[in-house]
Amino acid sequence: MKLAHNLGGIENLGPVSLETNVFVDPWEKRIFGIHTTMMAESAHLSGALHAYPINNLPTTFKHNWTWASLRSGAEDMNPFEYFKFRYYEKWLGGISQFFVDEGYITAKELEEKTAFYRANPEAALPAQPNPTLTKQINEYLQNGDSGYHELEGKAKFSAGDTVLVADPDQVDHTRLPGYLRNKTGKVELVYPGAYSYFVSTGPDGIGSPMPVYRVVFDAADIFGPGKSEPNTMIYADLFEAYVRPAN
Numbered sequence: 001m002k003l004a005h006n007l008g009g010i011e012n013l014g015p016v017s018l019e020t021n022v023f024v025d026p027w028e029k030r031i032f033g034i035h036t037t038m039m040a041e042s043a044h045l046s047g048a049l050h051a052y053p054i055n056n057l058p059t060t061f062k063h064n065w066t067w068a069s070l071r072s073g074a075e076d077m078n079p080f081e082y083f084k085f086r087y088y089e090k091w092l093g094g095i096s097q098f099f100v101d102e103g104y105i106t107a108k109e110l111e112e113k114t115a116f117y118r119a120n121p122e123a124a125l126p127a128q129p130n131p132t133l134t135k136q137i138n139e140y141l142q143n144g145d146s147g148y149h150e151l152e153g154k155a156k157f158s159a160g161d162t163v164l165v166a167d168p169d170q171v172d173h174t175r176l177p178g179y180l181r182n183k184t185g186k187v188e189l190v191y192p193g194a195y196s197y198f199v200s201t202g203p204d205g206i207g208s209p210m211p212v213y214r215v216v217f218d219a220a221d222i223f224g225p226g227k228s229e230p231n232t233m234i235y236a237d238l239f240e241a242y243v244r245p246a247n
Contacts, residue, residue, distance in 0.1 A: 028088040034095060038065040040140035041133070044198065050143040058132055063102055066145070066198035070094055072173045147196040147209070155211035155240065161187045162246040163215060165238065171204040176242045183222055184246055188235070189214040195239070205241030213238050 023029050044064040045052040073094020074082065082090065099105050105113075117123060157163060167181040168174075175197065194209035201207070216235050219228035 023088075031088045031091050031095070035065075035070060035091060036141070037133075037137055038095070039067075039145070040137040042066060045140070045145055048143075048145045049148065050139075050146070052136065052139070057136060058130055061104075063098075064198075065098070068173060068198040069098065073097060075173055145198075147198070149194045149196060149209040151192075151194040151209075151211060155190050155213075157187050157190065157211075157213060157240075157243060159187050159190060163187055163213075164244045164246045165215075166205070166242050166244050168204050168242075171201055173199070173201060174204050175201070175206060175239060176204070177236060179222060180217070180236055180238075183217055185215040185217040185236075187213050187243075188216045191237075197239075206239055210240040213240065213243060215243070 023032070038061065041054075041057055041059045041061045042065045043054060043062060044066055045054045070091060074090040077085075077090065077093065085093065096110060100107050100110060163185060165176070165180045165183050165185065168176070191212045191214070195212045196209040197206045214235055215238050216233050219232035219234050222228075222234060
């Protein structure tokens with residue numbers, strides 16, 4: 001069973017970290033930078049709403065790398081490993097495994113490079129600055145890879161409708177928080193347009209562009225009155241594939 005997408009409502013996971021800094025250690029910034037660079041050079045940008053010159057970039061990176069890739073890499077981890085590592089350590093593990101799986105580097109080469117930099121932490125890192133890639137990364141940070149589309153037809157639900165959250169079969173990656181499955185809420189907002197995700201989630205239901213709803217839930221209906229503060233509401237943005245009529 002996949003639980004790692006959203007851990008809300010799972011008990012006994014230990015104390016909650018109140019750390020407010022985005023990056024706790026300097027190396028975490030580098031991991032974020034690697035991920036961002038991969039996103040900016042990803043082949044999937046050839047179909048983005050913003051026009052990127054993705055086919056003419058001076059890069060040997062020719063695969064898709066999206067937020068879905070990063071999240072799937074983390075969710076594929078053994079649960080005991082998942083809970084052991086910190087946030088950006090999970091990112092590092094997923095990125096490293098991706099490069100090994102796709103043949104950019106062998107596991108042996110990765111092991112050797114890791115051993116080298118552990119023994120020589122002050123050694124210079126490979127540097128290949130390229131103005132074209134720098135421009136592409138900056139452009140990506142400004143324009144992103146929006147999944148917004150014009151809505152064809154009409155959304156199934158309207159603001160004020162009471163809806164039931166679906167309970168689809170577990171898949172490799174989902175956008176549905178586990179604690180909302182089979183819970184009843186009310187549509188507060190129908191976002192304009194339709195939205196797609198970076199990848200199809202197959203039987204989970206995310207594929208072609210579809211409406212997205214902001215649904216509000218009473219926390220007591222989800223976690224129970226004894227585990228919720230009074231008058232606490234929970235809001236969730238849900239793809240239409242995850243929403244059903246309440247009756």
